[in-house]
Amino acid sequence: MGRHDDVLDELVRDRYPALLARARMLTQDPVAAQDLVQDALVATFAGRARFTAVQAAEQYVRRALATRYVDGLRRRGRERAGVERLAALPADVAPDPADTPTRLADDVEAALGALTPQQRACVVLRHVEDLSVHETARLLHLSDGAVKRYTSDAVRALGVLLGARPPVDPEVPVHLVPTPEARRG
Template identity: 35%
Template sequence: MREPERDAEFVEFARARAPWLRKVAYLLCGDWHRADDLVQASMLKLYIGWHRAGQVENVDGYARRTLINTFLAEQRGPWWQRVVNHQREPDPEMLADARSATALDLDAALDLRTALAALPPKQRAAVVLRHYCDLSVEQTAEILRCSTGTVKSQTARGLRSLRVRLAASGDDTMEGRGL
């Protein structure tokens, strides 16, 4: 494929899928600005390897895996260990997104996002992939490069932690979310 065609194809994909990847990234990291950074880093990796993406059957899955790998690699890196934002104010964009994207009341949505952000990275990734991206155990295991048993245990532990945290915050709507 010639480079101008390759670039145009990538730009079209990026415009169409960046908002979805941003939402997934936000669920993983809990910060819209960091989600933007994750998506940007993932898009750069995708662009560099775009010739490989054309060979896969599911380009969205390839992009999602790239995003998850970027997130998990960042969690292991020294930058993440040094820089941790505590007690930040809710992002106005996040509040607007919560109002328009969900019928749940705002407090419950913020409680869920706060509880999700408190999970360890692999548990958070497993919960987001299984329940937000609606992937099977096998698909999640493939993306996280682990066994199906690990996905099941990480998801179960993550959901248990979410239930405990939300019960402590007075949120009794877990059953309504399917968690």
């Protein structure tokens, strides 16, 4: 077994729960999230890329999660099918008490589920994965402006859904602190 296989083993052993959590933010379905992680791992380690460090492999897999998620949406039209399923539910169906959110993570997951897939992908890539607007646009095959719009709309919707309140005094003073390089002149 080579170092490449060791990296895969270590990645799955140590980082699988984190990868699964990221996939679940995108898919909103635990089974689909597992499938997405599996697809991303296979795509990453079956390709030509060779990794000698788990951190590099994990970054690659995390980006593959987003790419595979968006590609899946395009191929199967999941957004349309999801809307049709929700529309078919009777309005008076009570939620199962076992599914009632009990933690902030559950509330966030439910709020993410209320976003469109494009909004969800943009906000996860921008604010969870910490990608730039340009990197997100390139990954999702969107314009920079579309990423900004989807992200802005998603953040606003999440604020409403999660009951976030704007600060009482939006005029917070900002004090610039010179960097060590600027102090040296």
